[in-house]
Amino acid sequence: xxxxxxxxxxMPLPAELxxxxxxxxxxxxxxxxxxxxxxxxxxxxERVFLLAEPDRLxxxxxxxxxxxxxxxxxxxxxxxxxxxxxQGVGGGFLDALVDGVYVEVVAYSNARADVFHKAAAKLKSWxxxxxxxxxxxxxxxxxxxxxxxxxxxxxxxxxxRCINRGAVFVRVLRMMRPYTGKAVIMMTFVLAGIGLSxxxxxxxxxxxxxxxxxxxxxxxxxxxxxxxxxxxxxxLLGIHVVMAGIHMIMGRLASFVGTxxxxxxxxxxxxxxxRLGVDYYDRYNVGQLMSRVAGDxxxxxxxxxQMTSGFMAQMITVVAVGAVLFSLNWKLALITLLPAPxxxxxxxxxxxxxxxxxxxxxxxNSKLHGTLNTILSGIRVVKAFGQEHREQNxxxxxxxxxxxxxxxxxxxxxxxxxxxxxxxQLGGILVWFVGGQWVLAHDLTLGKLMAFLGYLGMFYxxxxxxxxxxxxxxxFLTATQRTFEILDTNxxxxxxxxxxxLPERGGSIRFENVTFGYSRHEPVIKNVSFEVAPxxxxxxxxxxxxxxxxxxxxxxRFYDVDEGRILVDGIDVRELxxxxxxxxxxxxxxxPFLFRGTIYNNLTYGQRxxxxxxxxxxxxAANAHEFIIRHPLGYDTYIGERGAGLSGGERQRISIxxxxxxxxxxxxxxxxxxxxxxxxxxxxxxxxxRVTAERTTIAIAHRLSTLKNSDRILVVDNGQIVEHGxxxxxxxxxxxxxxxxxxxxxxxxxxxxxxxxxxxx
Amino acid sequence: MAxxxxxxxxxSGPDPTRVRYLTPESCxxxxxxxxxxxxTVRDERIYGGVYAAYAFPVxxxxxxISLLHSAGDGKDVEIGLIRNLSDFPPQQADLVRQAxxxxxxxxxxxxxxxxxxxxxxxxxxxxxxxxRVQFMMRWKSDRAVDYGRRGxxxxxxxxxxxxxxxxxxxxPGERADFTRIIYW
Numbered sequence: 003x004x005x006x007x008x009x010x011x012x013m014p015l016p017a018e019l020x021x022x023x024x025x026x027x028x029x030x031x032x033x034x035x036x037x038x039x040x041x042x043x044x045x046x047x048e049r050v051f052l053l054a055e056p057d058r059l060x061x062x063x064x065x066x067x068x069x070x071x072x073x074x075x076x077x078x079x080x081x082x083x084x085x086x087x088x089q090g091v092g093g094g095f096l097d098a099l100v101d102g103v104y105v106e107v108v109a110y111s112n113a114r115a116d117v118f119h120k121a122a123a124k125l126k127s128w129x130x131x132x133x134x135x136x137x138x139x140x141x142x143x144x145x146x147x148x149x150x151x152x153x154x155x156x157x158x159x160x161x162x163r164c165i166n167r168g169a170v171f172v173r174v175l176r177m178m179r180p181y182t183g184k185a186v187i188m189m190t191f192v193l194a195g196i197g198l199s200x201x202x203x204x205x206x207x208x209x210x211x212x213x214x215x216x217x218x219x220x221x222x223x224x225x226x227x228x229x230x231x232x233x234x235x236x237x238l239l240g241i242h243v244v245m246a247g248i249h250m251i252m253g254r255l256a257s258f259v260g261t262x263x264x265x266x267x268x269x270x271x272x273x274x275x276x277r278l279g280v281d282y283y284d285r286y287n288v289g290q291l292m293s294r295v296a297g298d299x300x301x302x303x304x305x306x307x308q309m310t311s312g313f314m315a316q317m318i319t320v321v322a323v324g325a326v327l328f329s330l331n332w333k334l335a336l337i338t339l340l341p342a343p344x345x346x347x348x349x350x351x352x353x354x355x356x357x358x359x360x361x362x363x364x365x366x367n368s369k370l371h372g373t374l375n376t377i378l379s380g381i382r383v384v385k386a387f388g389q390e391h392r393e394q395n396x397x398x399x400x401x402x403x404x405x406x407x408x409x410x411x412x413x414x415x416x417x418x419x420x421x422x423x424x425x426x427q428l429g430g431i432l433v434w435f436v437g438g439q440w441v442l443a444h445d446l447t448l449g450k451l452m453a454f455l456g457y458l459g460m461f462y463x464x465x466x467x468x469x470x471x472x473x474x475x476x477x478f479l480t481a482t483q484r485t486f487e488i489l490d491t492n493x494x495x496x497x498x499x500x501x502x503x504l505p506e507r508g509g510s511i512r513f514e515n516v517t518f519g520y521s522r523h524e525p526v527i528k529n530v531s532f533e534v535a536p537x538x539x540x541x542x543x544x545x546x547x548x549x550x551x552x553x554x555x556x557x558x559r560f561y562d563v564d565e566g567r568i569l570v571d572g573i574d575v576r577e578l579x580x581x582x583x584x585x586x587x588x589x590x591x592x593x594p595f596l597f598r599g600t601i602y603n604n605l606t607y608g609q610r611x612x613x614x615x616x617x618x619x620x621x622x623a624a625n626a627h628e629f630i631i632r633h634p635l636g637y638d639t640y641i642g643e644r645g646a647g648l649s650g651g652e653r654q655r656i657s658i659x660x661x662x663x664x665x666x667x668x669x670x671x672x673x674x675x676x677x678x679x680x681x682x683x684x685x686x687x688x689x690x691x692r693v694t695a696e697r698t699t700i701a702i703a704h705r706l707s708t709l710k711n712s713d714r715i716l717v718v719d720n721g722q723i724v725e726h727g728x729x730x731x732x733x734x735x736x737x738x739x740x741x742x743x744x745x746x747x748x749x750x751x752x753x754x755x756x757x758x759x760x761x762x763x
Numbered sequence: 764m765a766x767x768x769x770x771x772x773x774x775s776g777p778d779p780t781r782v783r784y785l786t787p788e789s790c791x792x793x794x795x796x797x798x799x800x801x802x803t804v805r806d807e808r809i810y811g812g813v814y815a816a817y818a819f820p821v822x823x824x825x826x827x828i829s830l831l832h833s834a835g836d837g838k839d840v841e842i843g844l845i846r847n848l849s850d851f852p853p854q855q856a857d858l859v860r861q862a863x864x865x866x867x868x869x870x871x872x873x874x875x876x877x878x879x880x881x882x883x884x885x886x887x888x889x890x891x892x893x894x895r896v897q898f899m900m901r902w903k904s905d906r907a908v909d910y911g912r913r914g915x916x917x918x919x920x921x922x923x924x925x926x927x928x929x930x931x932x933x934x935p936g937e938r939a940d941f942t943r944i945i946y947w
Contacts, residue, residue: 092924093868103811104833105797112922361946
């Protein structure tokens with residue numbers, strides 16, 4: 003037994019329950035496993051305990067009804083032949099097989115699912131007669147945040163709740179470090195721009211008070227006034243020209259720094275994505291990742307923009323204008339501030355209540371695009387089933403949703419905008435009213451009043467904008483956080499610090515008690531062991547979903563085994579350098595993936611330094627040369643996305659040539675001929691015979707006839723190898739392989755089982 | 764109903780290629796050993812460890828209910844479909860309803876007290892058929908999926924499910940608050 007007790011699997015019973023249980027003969031102290039669920043078997047919330055004593059399994063609960071025994075279920079170990087967990091909807095069950103019937107022992111909600119998956123694994127060992135270890139190591143749950151306990155999206159994910167969001171700013175600023183000089187210049191220009199923008203209103207004040215009202219006490223004489231007028235107008239022009247220059251330089255600098263850090267971020271994110279394992283791509287769809295690389299990184303540019311003309315500049319402007327207003331006339335400044343709380347409240351209301359309605363508009367638009375895309379892409383099916391009218395209705399519904407969403411938001415906005423406009427005007431009206439009276443009473447000059455009104459616009463506008471700060475901040479932090487999440491995700495397939503080199507020649511494979519599951523508690527491969535000698539040709543067959551491709555994924559180390567190990571030439575694949583392993587194991591997939599580019603570039607994808615002679619030889623061996631040469635541009639023919647412009651068979655032959663050029667010691671053919679016509683298949687088979695000679699080859703195929711020449715065939719069922727041997731031996735066994743061959747023969751009316759079995763290799 | 768002992772199973776079973784409708788005349792639903800749900804199909808056998816599943820949970824709540832049996836090898840076999848649960852004697856129908864309640868652990872939301880959004884998470888404080896519950900869900904379209912024309916199923920961070928059968932049944936304020944955040 004482990005030294006320390008498990009919090010999850012050695013839970014103490016509540017004292018009252020322990021007392022009742024003891025009365026009923028339960029030996030709580032002998033229980034090696036005690037855990038609790040949150041549901042009873044009726045599907046209602048109730049704390050029910052599961053106890054495993056050395057020789058029996060019990061469930062206990064405190065009952066509201068007096069006199070009801072604490073023991074709910076009691077099963078002797080000898081009566082249980084199997085334990086399993088079964089997924090329900092929103093929860094699950096731990097079942098025991100008793101007298102050939104699965105009995106529900108415990109029900110649990112999904113919040114407790116992991117605990118019962120663990121308990122089930124322990125109980126299975128207990129049934130086999132071994133005393134399982136239960137200790138604190140069982141409390142570790144990589145799918146939960148170690149800090150707050152919240153379920154993560156996947157093992158090793160970062161907890162979105164516990165992320166230090168303040169640190170995001172620090173990281174973004176750190177990214178700007180190489181551009182510090184430019185950022186300092188930029189900020190200097192921001193301050194200069196704001197300072198200069200305050201001057202024109204002061205000049206207008208002088209213009210009105212000293213120049214445009216000649217003859218008034220203290221004003222300039224008319225002769226001097228003209229000179230002053232020219233000087234002030236020239237100065238105004240000069241200020242506007244300088245400000246334009248500042249904005250130009252600032253804009254360029256902001257654009258340079260913004261686009262550069264976006265570029266840096268995009269490169270880092272993409273670089274990291276290429277280093278992450280296949281398991282990462284199982285969890286996120288390509289669309290999501292594209293949006294992160296292309297969209298979220300753009301927020302970096304937004305950050306720089308916010309510094310130069312966004313919230314930071316606006317905050318400085320509000321403070322600066324406020325100071326000027328108070329210096330001009332503090333009483334009028336206070337009146338100016340009167341509608342400010344209303345402006346702020348209205349703006350907050352807008353961004354919190356009205357702005358989210360735009361989400362609905364975006365959603366409606368996106369659904370409309372989706373509907374249109376589906377209908378137009380599937381127009382042949384629509385027509386074939388005569389469903390044009392139905393699709394028209396479907397489209398009308400989507401289109402109506404867009405119309406209604408737009409109306410909803412626009413009706414509100416048209417009501418809101420004029421109302422907020424009145425609020426903005428309220429300040430001006432108050433200033434006109436009070437200030438006007440003061441001007442008439444000669445307590446205030448007209449110039450000061452006009453300057454005041456000018457500053458008022460400069461004050462209210464950014465104030466309204468500042469209320470969007472929370473909105474921008476949330477968007478920025480969310481998007482940036484998503485970007486940093488990628489950068490912070492550690493590749494699950496880790497490489498050792500000092501990987502071992504592979505021998506020059508070889509090609510042997512050994513699976514030793516390998517167990518693996520994409521989800522931790524549902525193994526897809528169960529305790530599989532087999533060996534492949536160098537140069538041997540192995541076929542793998544089995545029904546869809548039985549684990550054939552998973553075996554291959556493990557060999558190529560797209561995933562790491564949960565238990566056991568895989569050896570290539572006697573070395574555990576986890577001890578090898580990944581690059582070397584991938585160079586050693588070549589894969590030809592069912593759907594050959596070709597990149598946009600020339601045929602030549604696609605052929606040399608894994609071997610950039612291949613000579614034209616090597617490329618020609620590989621293409622010839624793969625039966626690809628003949629069709630390539632027929633293209634007007636031969637090997638320099640440009641092919642589109644995913645090999646557009648080539649047939650399925652042609653794409654496959656290019657992928658075989660690509661693998662051949664890579665010259666792997668071990669070649670994996672995963673349904674390489676299942677998506678091509680018979681003629682192409684024949685050409686591909688011929689190519690494969692040449693390619694696989696003297697290479698360890700593992701081929702997965704649905705068409706069993708393509709595997710009959712394999713040295714050995716492994717039959718996989720439900721994650722285990724259930725049969726192995728040559729084609730003839732397996733037919734003779736009359737097991738699953740025989741069944742599969744028989745079904746296929748009947749389906750294809752191809753050679754009968756007998757004919758197939760009599761065929762000589 | 765008292766537990767009945769499980770009788771030995773015969774070899775015969777349902778044809779996996781055809782839909783078989785179970786009727787009160789062709790079968791009897793009862794409890795067997797250790798309270799497990801059993802179905803005795805006339806002239807066929809007794810199936811133990813039976814569980815029930817809706818074929819159309821949204822469109823036909825009390826109809827087209829599949830009764831499945833876990834065979835000893837762990838593989839699930841459909842015994843048959845109940846076309847309409849109300850055709851069965853109340854006691855038997857109740858056993859099926861209890862089995863459904865066990866399999867579908869879903870909270871039905873009757874009122875939204877509070878809904879908030881922060882950094883990609885939606886927090887909800889709701890009244891459900893199982894009492895008042897607070898939970899958090901990720902703000903993602905696959906965490907709030909459509910249920911019929913006007914309903915939504917919310918899936919929290921623990922994968923627990925919360926059903927709003929009809930958004931229109933919520934008060935206008937609750938609906939507005941809900942659709943402001945879960946707008947899809």
